């Protein structure tokens with residue numbers, strides 16, 4: 001079987017206790033995840049990422065729809081389906097706060113079916129890998145949030161489950177620990193046969209680690225694509241051109257008419273012109289307009305679209321079709 005996770009039409013509505021107001025957290029979401037894939041579940045605050053993760057790992061029941069883990073329905077055959085999954089949810093809830101780092105790893109190793117003869121080597125291996133060796137006798141409630149998060153991920157790695165779900169793994173971590181966790185996640189992602197689903201609103205984490213991203217907004221999947229394909233799809237090249245002289249009115253009018261996001265800073269000795277192009281070749285149209293008045297070009301700077309901008313465009317509902325095409329008429 002190709003897909004290890006098949007999510008079909010799941011929905012979830014919450015009802016606020018006091019006001020009875022209904023909130024559609026997840027609205028008919030479907031996607032599939034292949035074995036060994038590293039998926040990023042991306043979306044703004046309140047998009048429905050955590051609710052989706054909780055439904056996959058059986059902590060919440062969908063109101064409708066179905067989730068198959070390795071072909072097994074996670075509602076009808078919960079335990080059998082969930083043997084394939086480890087999850088780290090927000091707030092390091094999978095740890096015992098009054099046990100030490102080592103005791104947690106040893107306890108959960110037994111609990112997750114690591115054979116007695118393998119426990120010591122597995123625990124030692126994870127202490128090294130997660131750089132927790134010098135903290136092994138420390139109680140969990142004395143650890144920093146970053147250390148707790150590393151331990152929570154280490155615990156999730158104990159059993160060789162095929163799927164690891166990580167909900168906001170770098171949220172609230174300082175820059176250094178966030179970087180370290182990201183490096184650990186990259187290493188996990190490279191391990192063969194692990195399927196990893198990471199939910200985050202940190203674009204760098206998703207771009208750095210994941211091959212494919214599912215973008216959720218207001219409970220719906222708005223994009224499900226490879227990150228490099230998304231970047232290509234939204235490739236709009238931004239150019240800033242420093243001019244030796246000011247544009248005349250006709251030139252300004254033509255540029256405004258033909259280019260996306262035109263900006264002209266004329267209140268400087270060397271005026272700056274910024275335009276967005278869909279195709280590199282479109283720059284020649286601009287040169288033609290500059291030639292109309294022999295306007296000298298002093299410098300050209302190019303900025304390639306970042307994943308963060310792609311995300312913002314998708315969440316705002318822009319598609320490549322929605323972006324006005326540069327008009328092809330010649331000057």
Ligand SMILES: Nc1ncnc2c1ncn2[C@@H]1O[C@H](COP(=O)(O)OP(=O)(O)OP(=O)(O)O)[C@@H](O)[C@H]1O
Nearest residue numbers: 014015023025043044045046047048049050051052
């Ligand atoms: N237990 C709950 N009761 C009522 N509403 C809830 C509950 N849990 C989540 N919600 C609401 O459901 C929506 C989706 O929440 P969810 O936590 O799944 O989003 P998220 O994408 O994980 O957001 P964030 O990035 O902020 O964690 C939000 O509007 C949230 O306020």
